Amino acid sequence: xxxxxxxxxxxxxxxxxxxxxxxxxxxxxxxxxxxxxxxxxxxxxxxxxxxxxxxxxxxxxxxxxxxxxxxxxxxxxxxxxxxxxxxxxxxxxxxxxxxxxxxxxxxxxxxxxxxxxxxxxxxxxxxxxxxxxxxxxxxxxxxxxxxxxxxxxxxxxxxxxxxxxxxxxxxxxxxxxxxxxxxxxxxxxxxx
Numbered sequence: 001x002x003x004x005x006x007x008x009x010x011x012x013x014x015x016x017x018x019x020x021x022x023x024x025x026x027x028x029x030x031x032x033x034x035x036x037x038x039x040x041x042x043x044x045x046x047x048x049x050x051x052x053x054x055x056x057x058x059x060x061x062x063x064x065x066x067x068x069x070x071x072x073x074x075x076x077x078x079x080x081x082x083x084x085x086x087x088x089x090x091x092x093x094x095x096x097x098x099x100x101x102x103x104x105x106x107x108x109x110x111x112x113x114x115x116x117x118x119x120x121x122x123x124x125x126x127x128x129x130x131x132x133x134x135x136x137x138x139x140x141x142x143x144x145x146x147x148x149x150x151x152x153x154x155x156x157x158x159x160x161x162x163x164x165x166x167x168x169x170x171x172x173x174x175x176x177x178x179x180x181x182x183x184x185x186x187x188x189x190x191x192x
Contacts, residue, residue, distance in 0.1 A: 006181075007177050007178070007180055007181030007184070008177070008178050008181030008182060008185070009181075010174075010177055011173075011174040011175065011176070011177030011178035011179075011180075011181060012174065012178055013174070014170055014171070014173060014174030014177065015089075015090045015171050015174035015175060015178065016090065016174075017170070017174075018086040018090065018167045018168070018170035018171040018174065019086055019087040019089075019090035019091070019171065021083040021086065021087075021167055022083045022084040022085070022086055022087025022088070022090075022167075023087060024083070025079055025080045025083035025084055025087075026080065026084065026087075028076050028079060028080050029080065031076065032073055032076045032077065032080075035069055035072055035073050035076070036073060038050075038069060039066060039069045039070055039073065042066045042069065043066060047066055048065060048066060049063055049064070049065050049066075050063075050064045050065060050066065050068075050069065051063065051064045052064075056152070058152075058153055058156070059075075059151055059152060059153045059156055060151065060152065061145070061151070061152040063149075065149050065150065067146065067148050067149050067150040068146070068149070068150040068151050070150070071146055071150040071151045072151060075151065075156075075157045078157050078160055079157070079160050081164075082160045082161060082163065082164030082165075083160070083163070083164055083167065085164055085167070085168045086164075086167040086168045086170065086171040089168065089171045089172070089175070090171055090174075106182070107182075107183065110179045110182040110183050111179070111183060113175065113179050114176060114179035114180065114183065117172050117175050117176050117179065118176060121168075121172045121175075122169065122172050122173075122176075125165045125166075125168050125169035125172060126169065128161070128165055129161070129162045129165030129166060129169065130162075132158070132161035132162045132165065133162050135158050135161065136155050136158045136159045136161070136162065139154045139155035139158045140155035
């Protein structure tokens with residue numbers, strides 16, 4: 001094994017490892033569908049409060065209302081999107097200019113992807129991931145919760161922001177290693 005093929009293998013392993021949370025989060029679509037159906041039925045039946053209990057439960061407080069149910073749908077969607085970003089990147093399902101990249105040779109495509117990942121993806125992950133920590137900290141310190149009788153512990157859903165960007169950054173590092181390995185390997189093949 002050469003150093004270059006090892007770069008590609010390590011990069012691929014990193015990309016695949018960062019994609020697993022997105023695979024798991026995709027299963028949250030099923031409970032989200034159930035929540036939407038429950039919210040529709042609850043709305044038709046004019047339910048305000050769906051359930052209540054004595055002790056506070058994390059995220060729900062002491063009751064589940066129709067408002068809380070709607071907010072829970074948004075929380076689940078946030079988890080799916082934030083954890084799904086690295087999965088989409090690992091499958092090359094992210095937004096890119098296909099009409100241009102389809103015309104590139106594999107070497108040029110690897111070079112363009114490398115430059116874009118270094119100049120755009122990685123700084124984006126670092127900046128947004130870092131700034132989102134302040135949102136999580138503020139929500140935790142202030143006990144931020146719904147103003148309309150919905151969910152409590154808003155810091156939980158906000159914590160998905162930095163977590164999602166960590167996985168996206170790991171996928172980006174893996175892609176950078178893969179592109180470097182591909183560029184170096186192609187260069188060696190051309191010299192042989």
